[in-house]
Amino acid sequence: MLDIAKIRADFPILSRKVNGHPLVYFDNAATSQTPTQVIDCIVNYYQHYNANIHRGVHTLSQEATDAYEYARDVICRHFNAKHREEIIFTSGTTHGINLVANGYVSLLNKGDEVIVSALEHHSNIVPWQMLCEKTGAKLKVIPMTDAGELDYAAYKNLVSENTKLVFVNHVSNALGTINPIKEIIELAHTYNAEVLIDGAQAAPHIQADVQALDVDYYVVSAHKMCGPTGVGVLYGKKASLEKLPPYQGGGEMIDQVTFEKTTYAGLPHKFEAGTPNICGGIAFGRAIEYLHEIGFDEIAQYEDELLQYATQELLKIEGLKIYGTAPEKTAVISFNIEGLHPYDIGTIVDKLGIAVRTGHHCAQPIMDYYKIPGTVRASFSFYNTKEEIDDLVKAVKRAKIMLA
Ligand code: PMP
Numbered sequence: 001m002l003d004i005a006k007i008r009a010d011f012p013i014l015s016r017k018v019n020g021h022p023l024v025y026f027d028n029a030a031t032s033q034t035p036t037q038v039i040d041c042i043v044n045y046y047q048h049y050n051a052n053i054h055r056g057v058h059t060l061s062q063e064a065t066d067a068y069e070y071a072r073d074v075i076c077r078h079f080n081a082k083h084r085e086e087i088i089f090t091s092g093t094t095h096g097i098n099l100v101a102n103g104y105v106s107l108l109n110k111g112d113e114v115i116v117s118a119l120e121h122h123s124n125i126v127p128w129q130m131l132c133e134k135t136g137a138k139l140k141v142i143p144m145t146d147a148g149e150l151d152y153a154a155y156k157n158l159v160s161e162n163t164k165l166v167f168v169n170h171v172s173n174a175l176g177t178i179n180p181i182k183e184i185i186e187l188a189h190t191y192n193a194e195v196l197i198d199g200a201q202a203a204p205h206i207q208a209d210v211q212a213l214d215v216d217y218y219v220v221s222a223h224k225m226c227g228p229t230g231v232g233v234l235y236g237k238k239a240s241l242e243k244l245p246p247y248q249g250g251g252e253m254i255d256q257v258t259f260e261k262t263t264y265a266g267l268p269h270k271f272e273a274g275t276p277n278i279c280g281g282i283a284f285g286r287a288i289e290y291l292h293e294i295g296f297d298e299i300a301q302y303e304d305e306l307l308q309y310a311t312q313e314l315l316k317i318e319g320l321k322i323y324g325t326a327p328e329k330t331a332v333i334s335f336n337i338e339g340l341h342p343y344d345i346g347t348i349v350d351k352l353g354i355a356v357r358t359g360h361h362c363a364q365p366i367m368d369y370y371k372i373p374g375t376v377r378a379s380f381s382f383y384n385t386k387e388e389i390d391d392l393v394k395a396v397k398r399a400k401i402m403l404a
Contacts, residue, residue, distance in 0.1 A: 002302050007294065007383050010035040014383060021353025024388045029173050029332050029379035030357055031223045032204060034287075038226060041286040045279045053278055054252060054269075068278055071285025072268070078288050079218065079235050080209040085267035086241065088234040089281050093200040094123040096219030096234035097167075099271060100196055101127035103244030104165060110136030113162040115155070115193075118144040118369065119172040119179065122362040124198045128167060142168070144369055148175040148324035156187065163193040170202030170218075174363040174377070175324025176307075176332030178202070185215055194240060200224055204381070205303060205330045207296045216240045222280065227287035231280030234271070241267055248273040299382045303331040306380040310389045317397060323366075323375055331380035334361070337396070340403050342376045348399035354392055 008014050011033045016023050025033060045067070051060035053068050076084045090096045108114075114128055118141055132139045140163075142155045150168070159166070166188040171178050185195045196217040199208055203220040210218050217240065221232040236244075246253055246264055250273035255263040264270045291299065310333055314320055319338035336342055346358035359374040360367045367374055378392060 002294065002298050002382060004302075004383070004385055008385075010037065010290075011383055012036060012039070018353040018355070019351050024354040024384075024391050026378040026380060026384065026388070026392060027355045027357050028204070028381040028384075029176075029201060029224070029361075029377065031229065032226050032381055033383065034228065035226055035290055037290045038228070038283050038287045041283045042228065042279055045282055050279070052275055064278055064282075067282045068276075071282050074285040074288055075233055078207065078292070079233075080211050081235055082211060083238055083267075086235055086238055088236065088241070088268045088271045089276050090219070090232045090234050091230050091277065092221040092223070092232035093198060093219045094127075094221075096217075096232060097123055097196065097198065098127045099234055099247040100217050100219075100236070100244065101131045102247050104131055105134050106245055107243070108135040108137045108164055111162065112137040112164045113140055113160070114138070115140045115142060115158055115163055115166040115188075117142040117150050117168040117179070118365050119148070119150060119175070119177060120167075120169055120363065120365070121173050121198065121200070122364070124167055124169060125365070137164070138162075144366070147326050148172065148177045148366070149326045150177075150179055150184075152180065152183065155184065159187055159191055159193065161191055163188065163191050165194050165196065167196040167198065169198040169200070170206065170208065171199075171330050172324070172363070172366070173201045173332070174361040174366045174375070175326070175334055176201075176329040176379075177324055177326040178206070178328040178330060181215070182213055185213055189214065201330065201332075204291075205296075205300055210235050222284035222287060225284075225287050226290055227284040228277075228280045231277045231284050233284070238267065241271070244271075246270050246273070250274045252276075294382060302382050303380055306384055306386065306389065307331040307333070309386050310378065310380065310392070313389060313393045314396070317393070317400065319400075320396070323370055323372075332377060333379075334375040334377045336372060336375050337400055340400065342374045344403050345376050345396060345399045348402060349392065349395040352391070352395045352398070354388075354395050356392070 049063040051064045053065040194216040199220045218235040223229040253273040323334045342358040357377045
């Protein structure tokens, strides 16, 4: 059992007021809040050992390097990567996807096929469209169902000898659907296609074991896992990363530089050009430790309770429809009320101190499928409570009366 009062005390922001009301933060799928343990880690870095890493012989540089590389080890253990150099620090999920998409420019030929799903965030669509434009490869789409699940039977028909890469998210940010990634990966591998999993939404709730999944690439952002913005990780199998060319040229990623020829550093540095977000990387490691101190199983169980409760209570509101009704879901509820615009609902509940997200959630194809402009999305974290859900339900009812 989680001690929610104790956990909430770790998050200073939860005691602030918004528009005169205690903050109820239900926009966790966009960005999670930051506990004192992580804030202290950031302050400690800038107060005590702020320095550039890897090249310095002086004490501060060595301390910063040790802390940064320690974070890489924490992240490596968390995802159960086989080798620490398979963990590449990035600026986030978007960066990780672009890094792989850019590398694939030199690996694809005209006639090759890549497969995406209808449930993706734009950041797992657009880089691949750009890749297809550059290479002449063809983008195929796994369709979705009314429940907001992937149509696995259709996927079976799409994948073939021509498939070189499949990229789907582990969890849909717009609907919360947990996708059957193990099966998707297994089938792709029977055709020797690689698989990239966008783990941005799954990572705060599910501890992915990259070896058990046998996934080729797995990308995440720290800011959805109680860490800071502007940092994330690309996990890639060593053999996969080795065959990708570097994404950016610069300092840190080289072996030898002459004007005739430059040779590149080995992993992970080949993909880490320039001064990285050192403090961010260190704080990301601390955030993952913090989540383990709470416990991933406990987090998943409690968030599921919140999801079930919120689903039941919101559905009592007449005219309210929830999009995404898959049995396997994280704590995300996307909904609309008949006749009302999601933006208007979001604005009114904000006046009552409640933060939800409205719009297409960077997943326009999903909205197009349902023929709606967007939804109101409430996404819960382990520091939320049932009382806060009651506040949301009351606020939505009030919005409904005001907008009628
Ligand atoms: N994929 C998914 C499923 C997401 O939810 C997000 C963030 N909303 C992203 C990718 C992009 O993450 P970032 O903006 O941190 O790069």
